[in-house]
Amino acid sequence: MAKRIGMLGGTFDPVHIGHLRSALEVAENYALDQLLLVPNAQPPHRGAPQVSPQQRLEMVRLAVDGVDLLSVDDRELRRDKPSWSIDTLLSLRAELDKDDQLLLILGWDAFCGLPSWHRWDELLEHCHILVLQRPDADIEAPQALRDLVAAKSVSDPDALQGPNGQIAFVWQTPLAISATQIRQLLATQRCVRYLVPDAVFKYIYAHGLYQSS
Numbered sequence: 001m002a003k004r005i006g007m008l009g010g011t012f013d014p015v016h017i018g019h020l021r022s023a024l025e026v027a028e029n030y031a032l033d034q035l036l037l038v039p040n041a042q043p044p045h046r047g048a049p050q051v052s053p054q055q056r057l058e059m060v061r062l063a064v065d066g067v068d069l070l071s072v073d074d075r076e077l078r079r080d081k082p083s084w085s086i087d088t089l090l091s092l093r094a095e096l097d098k099d100d101q102l103l104l105i106l107g108w109d110a111f112c113g114l115p116s117w118h119r120w121d122e123l124l125e126h127c128h129i130l131v132l133q134r135p136d137a138d139i140e141a142p143q144a145l146r147d148l149v150a151a152k153s154v155s156d157p158d159a160l161q162g163p164n165g166q167i168a169f170v171w172q173t174p175l176a177i178s179a180t181q182i183r184q185l186l187a188t189q190r191c192v193r194y195l196v197p198d199a200v201f202k203y204i205y206a207h208g209l210y211q212s213s
């Protein structure tokens with residue numbers, strides 16, 4: 001039977017429960033076989049992250065430890081160039097059967113930036129796109145994206161057909177949490193407990209991350 005694999009890429013600087021709760025709900029609600037969290041090494045469209053790729057990877061590892069449906073994939077750390085998602089999708093595709101569904105999962109803010117991505121017009125040749133609501137992001141989709149949605153969207157993630165080529169919107173528990181907010185709290189000596197998993201909370205304090213502005 002065809003598999004359904006999700007990929008949630010991110011800078012994860014740091015990973016937080018907005019990412020994790022969304023990932024788990026997508027994986028459970030839409031019968032994914034596995035959802036991969038993929039930390040980038042060199043984010044293509046933003047400045048350098050505050051902590052190293054290895055530390056961001058380690059925090060994601062701690063966050064998904066013991067959760068069967070979620071795992072971490074370090075392939076972007078093994079490439080020495082900008083972490084373009086098209087390259088990640090192609091390398092994941094090469095490991096799957098041709099009927100398997102590959103779901104690229106994006107929050108609304110990331111989705112709105114899609115037309116500026118490297119080779120963006122090829123993405124749907126390799127995956128479906130699942131869009132997460134993002135209550136803390138009040139952004140309007142550009143026209144190119146609205147046209148794409150009009151042409152390619154289906155009513156519900158369960159309606160996705162075939163291995164690639166369609167877009168669906170997900171209505172997961174809305175959590176208005178961002179890594180920016182967490183970095184700001186830490187830089188002003190406030191506590192981020194309950195915004196990140198306990199293991200990540202401990203890692204951040206053990207390594208003194210984000211604590212100077």
Ligand SMILES: Nc1ncnc2c1ncn2[C@@H]1O[C@H](COP(=O)(O)OP(=O)(O)OP(=O)(O)O)[C@@H](O)[C@H]1O
Pocket residue numbers: 009010011012013017018019022105106107108109110111132133134135175176177178179180181
């Ligand atoms: N609270 C959230 N709810 C739903 N999706 C989210 C949430 N936070 C992040 N995402 C999505 O997860 C992916 C990775 O996000 P990223 O690692 O940049 O986190 P972030 O919180 O947006 O970080 P920053 O504040 O540094 O921009 C993106 O597709 C983003 O839209």
Ligand SMILES: O=C(O)c1ccc[n+]([C@@H]2O[C@H](COP(=O)([O-])O)[C@@H](O)[C@H]2O)c1
Pocket residue numbers: 008009010011012038040043044045046083084085086110116117118
């Ligand atoms: O491929 C691109 O051109 C591209 C441009 C911007 C972002 N991305 C990816 O989109 C994901 C979310 O990005 P970010 O900046 O919100 O963490 C992450 O995996 C990035 O590497 C990819």
